Amino acid sequence: MESLSHKKKVVVMIALMTSMFFAAINQTLVGTAMPRIIATLGGMEYYSWVITIYMLTSTVATVLVGKLSDIYGRKPFLLSGIVIFMIGAFLTGLSSTIFEMITYRGIQGLGAGILMSCTSMAVGDLFAPRERAKWTGLMMAIFGFSSIIGPTLGGVMIDHMDWQWVFWAFLPLGVIAFVMIWRIFPKTAKVQSESIDYLGSLLLSLSLVSLLIGFSWAGTKYAWGSIEIVGLFAAAIVFAILFVMVERKAKSPVMPLSLFKNKIVVNTSLSGFLMNAGMMGAMIYLPFFVQGVKGLSPTESGFVNMPMSIMMIVLSSLTGRWISKSGKYKRYAISGIAFMVVGMLMMVVMDSIAMALASMCVFGIGIGLAMPVFTLAAQNSVPLDQLGVVTATSTLFRNLGGTIGIAVFGSVMNGVLTRNMEQAMAAGQGPDLSKIDPAQAEQLGTLMNPQILLNQPKLAEIEASLPEQLQQGFLQLMDMLRSVLSDTVSMVFMLGAGLLALGLILTLFLKEIPLRTAHKGAEKQVGSTQEAEA
Structure with a gap:
C-alpha cells in the first residue's frame, strides 16, 4: 500500500x-x-x-x-x-x-x-x-x-x-x-x-487458553496448588512444547x-x-x-x-x-x-x-x-x-x-x-452483633460484603429501611467495609x-x-x- x-x-x-x-x-x-x-x-x-x-x-x-x-x-x-x-x-x-x-x-x-x-x-x-x-x-x-x-x-x-x-x-x-x-x-x-x-495455530491457542484459564481460576475457584490448576498449567506447557516442535518444521x-x-x-x-x-x-x-x-x-x-x-x-x-x-x-x-x-x-x-x-x-x-x-x-x-x-x-x-x-x-x-474482613471483625471494628436482637443481627449480617458499597442507590435504600436502633450499627459496619x-x-x-x-x-x-x-x-x-x- x-x-x-x-x-x-x-x-x-x-x-x-x-x-x-x-x-x-x-x-x-x-x-x-x-x-x-x-x-x-x-x-x-x-x-x-x-x-x-x-x-x-x-x-x-x-x-x-x-x-x-x-x-x-x-x-x-x-x-x-x-x-x-x-x-x-x-x-x-x-x-x-x-x-x-x-x-x-x-x-x-x-x-x-x-x-x-x-x-x-x-x-x-x-x-x-x-x-x-x-x-x-x-x-x-x-x-x-x-x-x-x-x-x-x-x-x-x-x-x-x-x-x-x-x-x-x-x-x-x-x-x-x-x-x-x-x-x-x-x-x-x-x-x-x-x-x-493450522496445527501450530491450534496448539498455540490451546496453550494460551490453558494458561489464562489457569491464572483466572487460581486462588478464586480453586487453590493454586489444586490438581485443576496444576493440570491447566501442565497442559499449557505441554501444548507450548508441541507448538515449538511444530513451528520448527512449519x-x-x-x-x-x-x-x-x-x-x-x-x-x-x-x-x-x-x-x-x-x-x-x-x-x-x-x-x-x-x-x-x-x-x-x-x-x-x-x-x-x-x-x-x-x-x-x-x-x-x-x-x-x-x-x-x-x-x-x-x-x-x-x-x-x-x-x-x-x-x-x-x-x-x-x-x-x-x-x-x-x-x-x-x-x-x-x-x-x-x-x-x-x-x-x-x-x-x-x-x-x-x-x-x-x-x-x-x-x-x-x-x-x-x-x-x-x-x-x-x-x-x-x-x-x-483476610482483611476477618482481621477487622476480630479487632472489633464492626458492630457487636451479640448485643443486638438476633433477628436484627441477622439483618445486619447480610450486609457484611463490600460489594454493597458499589451500589450507592441500593445502599441508601437499605439505610432508609432500617429501624432507628440499627442505624448506628449500620454506619459502623459501613465504615469498617470502606476501611x-x-x-x-x-x-x-x-x-x-x-x-x-x-x-x-x-x-x-x-x-x-x-x-x-x-x-x-x-x-x-x-x-x-x-x-x-x-
Whole structure:
C-alpha cells in the first residue's frame, strides 16, 4: 500500500481511526459502569472473569490473525472484526446472568482482538517507521479520547438509563466504520505461495487458553496448588512444547521462532507484558476505591479518570511527533514507565479524591509517553514481510500481560479482602452483633460484603429501611467495609507498581536502532542490524 498517494493514505487512516474509536469507546464505557452492572446481576466473585474472558479471546484472535492477514490482506479481517464485535456487544446487552455476560463478552473480545491488531498492522503497511511514529501517536490519541468521554459517558448512562445501553449505544458507529473500511480500504492480493499453519495455530491457542484459564481460576475457584490448576498449567506447557516442535518444521509458521532471536523483539515483548500486567491489573480496580471507598457515583467516577485520559492524549500525540522527528524512541519508553511507577505508588497511599486525580495525571503522562513505543520498535527491527506476525506477537504479549495481571490481581483482591474482613471483625471494628436482637443481627449480617458499597442507590435504600436502633450499627459496619476495601485496593496498587518497576528495569536494556525512513531497503537494514547484534 506504499504506492498510494498521501491523500489516499490519510483517507484510509480516517477509516482506521473510526474503527479503532468504535472498539475503544465500547471498552471504556464498560469500565465505569461494570461495578453497578455486577451489583445488579450479582456474582462479584466472577467480576474479573468479565474482563478476563474479553482479554483471553482477544489475545487468541490477535496472534492468529497476524499471519492470516499477511496472507489474505488486512481488509477482510478488519470487516469481520467489526461484525463480530457488534454481535458480541448486542448479545452482551441481552445478558440476564453474569455467566451469559461472560460468554457474550468473549465473543466481543474475539472481534476486538481482530480489529485492534489489524488496525496496527495496517498502519505499518501504509507508512515507513519514521512517519509511522506520528500516526501511531495519533491512534493512541484516539484511544485516549475515548478514555475521556467513555468513563464519564458510561457513568451518566448507568445513572440515568438501563445498563444495556452501555453496550448498544454505539452500535451505529460500528455500521459506519464497516461501510468506511469496505468502501475506502484498498484490497491486497493473496500471497499464493503461503500456506496456513493450522496445527501450530491450534496448539498455540490451546496453550494460551490453558494458561489464562489457569491464572483466572487460581486462588478464586480453586487453590493454586489444586490438581485443576496444576493440570491447566501442565497442559499449557505441554501444548507450548508441541507448538515449538511444530513451528520448527512449519513452512509458514503462525509465529516464526526466528523472531525470538531478535533481542529488540524479545525486550519489547517482555516490557510490554510487564507494563500491561501492572497497568491493566491494577487500573481495573480503581473504581472500587472511587465508588466503593469514597462513595462517588459512576458519573463522578468517570470524571476522576478524565485527567489520565487528557494527559494520555496530549503526550501520545507529542511523543509520536517527537519520535518521528528524531528517530529515537528509547528515552520515551523509559521516562513513560517511570511516570507510571510514580503514579501507581501515589494510588497506594491515596486517601482522597484530590490525591486520586493527581495520581491519574501522573499515570496518564506515563501512558502517553510509553505506549506508542514498543510495537513501533518491534516493527522497525524486522523485515517488511514479517510486519503482521511481529505486530501480532507484540500485541499478544501485551494482552497476555493484561489478562494475567487482571487474573492475578483478582486472586489477590479476593484473598486479601477475605483476610482483611476477618482481621477487622476480630479487632472489633464492626458492630457487636451479640448485643443486638438476633433477628436484627441477622439483618445486619447480610450486609457484611463490600460489594454493597458499589451500589450507592441500593445502599441508601437499605439505610432508609432500617429501624432507628440499627442505624448506628449500620454506619459502623459501613465504615469498617470502606476501611477494609481501601486497604485491599492499596495492596493491589502496590503489586501493580512492583510489576511496572520490573518493566522499567527491562526497558533500560532495550537496544535502540534508528527508525527507517522508507519501506525500501528494510530487509537490508534489518539484516545488518541483526548481524551486528549477533
